[in-house]
Amino acid sequence: MAKNRRAPSTAAPLDPRTPAERPADAARRLRDATDSRLAQTRRFRSVQLKALERLLAENDEALCAALAADLGKPDAESRLTELDRIKAEIDHAQLHLGDWVADRHVRVPVSLQPATARVQARPLGMVLVIAPWNYPVLLLLGPLVGALAAGNTVVLKPSELAPATSALLARLVPAYLDRRAVAVVEGGAETTTELLGQSWDHIFYTGGERVGRIVAHAAAEQLTPATLELGGKSPAVVCDGNVAAIARRIAHGKFMNAGQTCVAPDYVLAVGAQVADELERQLPKVIASFYGKDPAASRDYGRIVNDAHFARIASYQQQGRVVSGGSNDAATRYIEPTVLADVDPQAPVMTEEIFGPVLPIVRVDRFDDAVRFINSRPSPLSAYLFSERPRLHTAFEDQVRAGGIGHNVCNMHLAVPDLPFGGVGASGMGNYHGKWGFDTFSQQRPVLSKTAMIDTLRAVYPPFGWAKRRIMRSIG
Ligand code: NAD
Secondary structure: OOOOOOOOOOOOOOOOOOOOOOHHHHHHHHHHHHHOOHHHOHHHHHHHHHHHHHHHHHOHHHHHHHHHHHHOOOHHHHHHHHHHHHHHHHHHHHHHHHHHHOOEEEOOOHHHOOOEEEEEEEEOOEEEEEOOOOOOOHHHHHHHHHHHHOOOEEEEEOOOOOHHHHHHHHHHHHHHOOOOOEEEOOOOHHHHHHHHOOOOOEEEEEOOHHHHHHHHHHHHHOOOOEEEEOOOOEEEEEOOOOHHHHHHHHHHHHHHHHHOOOOOEEEEEEEOHHHHHHHHHHHHHHHHHHHOOOHHHOOOOOOOOOHHHHHHHHHHOOOOEEEEOOOEEHHHOEEOOEEEEOOOOOOHHHHOOOOOOEEEEEEEOOHHHHHHHHHOOOOOOEEEEEOOOHHHHHHHHHHOOOOEEEEOOOOHHHHOOOOOEOOOHHHEEOOEOHHHHHHHOEEEEEEEEOOOOOOOOHHHOOOOOHHHHHHHHHHO
């Protein structure tokens, strides 16, 4: 097997007959590589990150085409929200890998001196990454960056609901990365169940809460640590500011990828009638300025992933007063960007994660009411506040429980590699991106080193007479 071989260019077609990986075979192969510590060397990690960079650069068009086939994603959006994000993660990891892998020396208490103490970041071993369909490249290869940087072997399980992307990655990954250390296993629930039955050193899952519980259960059975990147209803609280600009920021965060974004503002809490009225005036104008009079004809607007999700989202379009949009087309799984008002807080559109291009506006009288509303529900993945008042920013940070916070901006906190990304409570556990990803896939191992040539520990050996007790208590 060629190790770290040069990747083929896109001009050379990849072998379409690459056999499908089976869970047990992939796990066995990677366990061998893990046991031989293949992926641990600094050089191996760097070479794999470079290969991943080349995979993205040389297959940009093919990846955009697969994303368009699966989700009707516009190429510009695919690059901006998926491919460029992975490249940024790779660049960041390459730049900082030397610091991340270096041992961190810590102070040794007087009672243990002379000695040195270090914290080592050690690879966890063999990692399973399970990805969803909404950002099927980013959410599969993004975690891979951290896992490879940390020196692990990795099995990737793409979502079966993005079949073109899944098939493409199943061909590309083995063509560019070392097959001994990285594998792609395609399939649905049955395959994932089989994968979960293998022995892992870490499971990294992104997706909905229901499957998150299944993954957590399977991980617990084997005492395997798991990261769960889940979703939820991320609120956007609008208090004050330039409402036209606020409407643009909310609409951009909401309607990209046709609303199928885990951190998208799920609903708006408009504080005060004036703000709510102005948002109702501005949002339809913004939607028209982004996607034209007929968003169905816009090249910049996506489609819903499958019929089941289409039916679910279409039913939300009727659960309030339609401020903007409201139409759909089952044949093309098109849902018009829709803004609703006067929604019932107990209606499905306000109790289920929308995960589509429907934006309810809920009116509240005061900032405190908005905070109470958010905290009375499961903790969201993100919470956004639109206000120019620093006092409210502080109050929002102090009082709202959410995976991440954005002030006057939606979705973009996840584009800062030095910020951790993850949920809390119902929106998940653990985090990644940048060093946070490296740490998620590493064990922080303590190492204490002394010499035994001179026995400096005599004071702690029994019997504990008066003099020893005094010495031990004085040096701590
Ligand atoms: P999905 O249906 O693609 O499922 C995710 C993975 O679970 C897939 O690989 C799938 O094969 C597997 N799976 C499905 N059923 C299974 C079963 N019964 N047993 C074992 N595995 C199974 O994705 P989804 O759940 O529809 O994704 C949407 C959800 O993901 C939303 O809630 C969204 O907010 C969340 N999400 C979170 C993030 C994040 O970064 N936190 C990102 C994207 C999506």
